[in-house]
Structure formats: C-alpha cells, structure tokens
Amino acid sequence: MLLGKHARTTSIGFAVGWVLDIVIATTIFVFLGGTMGDSTSTGDAWIKLGLGILLLIVGLRRWRGRGGEHTPKWMRAIDEMRPPTALELGFALSAINPENLIMCVAAGVSIGGKGISGLG
Secondary structure (H helix, E strand, O other), rough: OOOOOOOOHHHHHHHHHHHHHHHHHHHHHHHHHHHHOOOOHHHHHHHHHHHHHHHHHHHHHHHHOOOOOOOOOHHHHEEEHHHHHHHHHHHHHHHOOOHHHHHHHHHHHHHHOOOOOOOO
C-alpha cells in the first residue's frame, strides 16, 4: 500500500478506517462496561483474566498455524487500491482482528466501570 500508485491518500484512508473501528468498538464496550458497576469488582477481574487467556490461545493458534509464503490475491490488489476502498479495508481488517477486539473489550470495560460522571 505504501508503494502503490496512490500511496499517500490510500495509507491515510486505511489508517482512518482502522482507528475508526477501534474507537467505535471501544465506545460500545465503554457503555456496556458502565452497566456492570465498579471496575474494581471481581467480575471485571474475571473478564480481564478470561480475555488474557483468550489472547494467549489465539496467539498460540496463529503461531502454530502459520504456513506457506504465498501472497493472497486481495493483498496483491492493494497496490491499485483507491482511498475509499482502503478505508473500508482498514475498518474490516481491524474488526476481524481478534487481538483488537479483545483489547477494545478490556479497555471499554475498564473505562466504563469507572463511572465517569463529569462528562455530561
């Protein structure tokens, strides 16, 4: 993407899509975390512990499942990509990345559980 025909605008579009997805996912979990009460509860600790274990399992599965060195067709098309398509790709790749989702859940539950009342 950085070496493609539209490198500057395409990479900006990809980054905006990636960050936008993380902001939306974290915001959703902030509101869900706010319904759980105080973040010092044992429920919050169990959620974080479970997410940490899940992250380790996902990492191990990816490590063991890595395979051949061929480039998928969609990755070869990135060089010809336009900014709107790059934004969509950044949003989609961020959304399907389990590590991002787990971090958004942990951050949202922690932030939402604090009960920030001075924001309104």
